[in-house]
Amino acid sequence: MDSYESTHQHIASSRLKDYFIGATPLQKRLESVRKQTSFVPTPPRRKIPQCSQLQEDNDPQKVAFLLHKQWTLYSLTPLYKFSYTNLKEYASLLSAFIAAEKQKGLAVEVGEDFNIKVTFSTLLGMKGTQRDPEAFLVQILSKSQLPSENREHKVLWTGWFCCIFGDSLLETVSEDFTCVPLFLANGAETNTAIVGTWFQKTFDCYFSPLAINAFNLSWMAAMWTACKMDQYMAATEFLWSVPCSPQSLDISYAIHPEDAKALWDSVHKTPGEVTQEEVDLFMDCLYSHFHRHFKIHLSATRLVRVSTSVASAHTDGKIKILCHKYLIGVLAYLTELAIFQID
C-alpha cells in the first residue's frame, strides 16, 4: 500500500513540474501548437528549393517512378511501434488483410498464396536531414495467373510515406514512434482505404486527407517559379474557380514560364528566400495584369490549382511532381503542411 501511494505521489507531482519546464514530448507538442496558433500560421519566409537535395544513396529508378504521377496527399500521425526491420512481415500481413477484405466472410491464413502481392521497400536517400526517418514505399501488385508469363507484376496501387525536414515533429515524440507525416497514394481509392485501415489498426495512427488551401497554393506558385530550371517543360498555369450557380466557372491563366520567372525576379529581393510580402506581391501583379485585360478581379475568386515545370498541385490535395531536381524541396513544403495539419 505504501509503495503504491508513493508512486502515485510521484506521478502527480512530477506532472506539475513538467508543466513548467515542458519536459515531456506531449508538453513540447503543446508548446509547438501554441506557437503556431498564436502567431501567423506559417513562417513569413521560406527557403527557395535548392538543386537536387536527394541524398547520394538514392535509387534513381525508384525516384523516377515517383515522378510524373498524380498523388493524393494525406497527413499521418506518428506510427506507433513501426520497425524498419519488419517490412517483410508487414508485407505478408497486409496482403492477408487485403485478401480478407476482398473476400469478406472467409477466413484467410497469413502467409497463404493470394492473387495479389504486397511489397514494402525503403526509399533510400529520400530525406532532408539525417534525423528524418527513411521514406518507404508500399505497392500492391497483381500476380499473373499463368506462371509462364514474364515475371513482371502489374502495379495495382502505390503509396509512399515520407518525412522531409520534419524536425518540429520529430522532437515532440518518444522513440516508440516513427514520424512519416506525409503519405502519398496513387491507385484505386478502395485500396487506399484498405491500406489506410490496416495502418491505422496496426500502428495506431490516423490518416486525414491533406487539402491545400489557396494561401498555400500561392506559396507553391511563388516558390516553384523561383526555382532555377535548365529548361522548362510546361507552362506556368493557374486555375481559379468562380463560385456561381448553377455551375461554377473556372478561369485558367497560363503564362510562359520565362515570363513568370521574370516577374518573380522583379519582385524578389532576399536571395535564396521567399517572403510573405514577395508571395503577395507576385500574386498581386498577376491579378492586376489580368484585371487590366479582362476587368475581372481574380482576388475575389478562389485559386484551386497551380502548375509549373517543378510540380503541379490541386486544392483537393492532389500533386504531380515533374522535376527530379526539386523533388525534396516540394516534399519539404508538403511535409510542413502535413505536420501543421496533425498538430
Next chain:
Amino acid sequence: MSPQKRVKNSQVQKRTSQVSGNYPTNLLAWEEKEDLNDSKYSLKRGQNNPVEDYGHADDQAEDALQIAVRYFEKGPVKTSQNKDKILEEHLKTVENVALKNGLAPEGIDILLNVALSGKFGSAVNTRILKCMIPTTLISEHSVVKAVSWLCVGKCSGSTKVLFYRWLVAMFDFIDHKEEINLLYGFFFASLQDDALCPYACHLLYLLTKKENVKPFRVRKLLDLQAKMGMQPHLQALLSLYKFFAPTLISVSLPTRKKIYFKNSENLWKTALLAVRQRNQGPPPEPLKLMLGPAKVRPVKRLPSQMGAVLNNSLLLHYINCVKDESILLRLYHWLSQTLQEECIWYKVNNFEHEKEFANFLATVNRAQCFLQEGFYSCETFLYKSLPLWDGFCCRSQFLQLVSWIPFNSFSEVKPLVFDHLAQLFFTSTIYFKSSVLQSLKELLQNWLLWLSVDIHMKPVMNSPLETTLGGSMNSVSELIHYVGWLSTTALRLESNSTFLLHFILDFYEKVCDIYINYNLPLVVLFPPGIFYPALLSLDSSILNQLCYIMHRYRKNLTAAKKNELVQKTKSEFNFSSKTYQEFNHYLTAMVGCLWTSKPFQKGFYIDPDVLEKTGVAEYKNSLNLVHHPALLSYAVSFLLQEWPEERTTVNMRSIRGKKWNWYLDYLFSEGLQGLKLFIRSSIHHSSVP
C-alpha cells in the same frame, strides 16, 4: 422494486416472449396492439387525437401486418371463395413491411414456423422465406424451432435449400449461437443431401468450433470428397477442420483460394445492408473513413485504436495509472485528428452532423470528467476551433471542453482561448454569458482541485516548487481577475441583470473559499463593479448570496491571518495588507448601509451635495435592513403578520429596538441564511440601532 425482483420479472418476460428483452417490441405490446385493432379502436383514436396522427400510417401498416401474421398462423382458409386474393393481399403486406422496416423477432418466429410447417404451398413458403428480414436481430430460439420442422419432412427440398441459404445469409443477425451449435450433428448429417450439401457446408463453416472437429466427421468429409470429387465447398470445410486439428487431416489441400461458396446472400443483399445500417448506424464499414476530403463521416463508434479507451472506464483507469508517455501520445494524436476531422464548423453545409459531433464531444467530456483531468488534444482543439466557433453550435459540450482546460499558465492561454471567448461573450445573449460564467466556474474548480492535490502531495523541499507554487497562484488569480473583468462589463451591458448576477456570485462563492476549501494561499476579492450592483440589487436572494460570500471571505481571511501568526516566519504567500483593506472597505460599506443606517460615509462615499440633489429625504435609512429595496417587502410582511390590526398604518420606522431583533429572526426564518451568517459573524449585537 428490488433488483432481485426486477431480474425475475424480466426473466418471466423473456420466457413468455421467447426472445431476450432487448427487442424493441415485446409480446405484451404485440398482443395489446391486436386487441386495439380488433375493436377498431386504434383507428378512431388516431383520428380524434391530432397529436397521435404523426406515425399514423406506420401504425396502420403495423396493424395490417398483425392481421396478416395471424392469418398465416391460422393456416389457409379452405372455405372462403376468394381465398387466393386474401392470401395474396396478406403476403403483399408482409413483404412490404419486411422490405421497408424488417420484421420483429416475434413476427419472424411465427412466419418461419408457417413457412417450414408446410401449411401453405411451396410457392408461398418461398415468398415468406424471402422476406424473413429482421428489423435488428433474429432470436436463436426461432431458428431452433424452424430446424425442428425439417425433421418432420413437411417441406419440399427447394424450401429446405432456401432455408439453409437464409440461415447462412442471416447468420450474423442471430442473437446467440450456442443452441444452434448443439444442432451441429444435424446440419452435418444434411451434407448427404446433394442439393443441400453446398449450403450445409457453408453453414457448418460458419458454425464450426474446435470441439466440433471429430475424427468421424473428418472421415465422413473425406468420404464425401472421394464420392463427389474436389468440391470447393467441401474443401473449404476441410481446410477449416485442418486449421483446427492439423493432425487429423493428412491430405494436402490446395493453397490457392477460389471463391469457396456460392453466394447465399444474393437474395437478401439489399435487405442485409439495410439491417446492418439499422444495427450500426450510417457508416456500414470503417473503410469509407478516408475517401476524399469532402465526405463527412459521423462518429458513431470508436475504432479499434487508442480512441476506444474513451468509452471504457477500465481502460481509462489504466491509462491514468500507467506512466507511459506513448499511450498518452497515441491518445493525443488520435483525439486531435478526430476532433479536427469531425468538427462541423470547419466544414460548410454539414450541419446535419451536429448531433453526432455533440455526442462525440459529450463522450470526450465524460472521459475527462471520469479522469478528472483534461486532455491536451482538447486544449489544442480549443485553440484552433474557438476562433471559428459561432458560439451556438454544440454550445454546452463545447463550453464544457473549456472547463476542462488543463491547468496552465493563464497568460499563455489567454490569447489562445480567453480573448476569443471574451469576444463571443460580449456579443452574445445573456444566456450565453451565463453559460460561459458557469463553465469558467467549473474551470476554476478543476484548477483548484488539481493544484490542491498536487501541491500538498509534494514535499516542500523539492526544487522548482517554490517558484512554481507562486506561479500557479498567479495563474489562478489572473483567471479570477479575468472573470471579474468579464462580469463587470457584462453587468453594465445587461443593466445589472439579476439573472446574470446569480451566475457571477456563484463564481465568487468558489473564489471566496479557496484558502479554506482547497488549502491554497490565495484570497482574491471581487471588483467594485460586482460588489455594488449586488449590494444594491432589488433581489433578496442576491443580497443574501452577497452576505454569504462576505461571511466566507471573512472566515478565509481570519484563518489566513491566524496561520501567519502561528508560523511567524515570513512566507511568500502572506497576503498583502491591501487585500485586508479592500475587504474592510466592503465590509464597512455593507454595515453602513444595512445596519447602522450610515451609508455613503465610510467605504461607500458619495458627496452629500449629490445626495441632496436626489431629493430623497431620508436617504440614510433607505438602505438598511428594513428599507433596502430587496428587503422592503419582508419588512411589510413582517409587520402585517405580527400586528395585523395595524393594517392601515404600516409604520416601517417602528421596526427598531426589540422589534428589530424580532424582524431579524423573521428574515432568518424566511431562508436568508447568508444574511444570518453575515450578521452573526460581522456585527456585534451591542450595536443594535
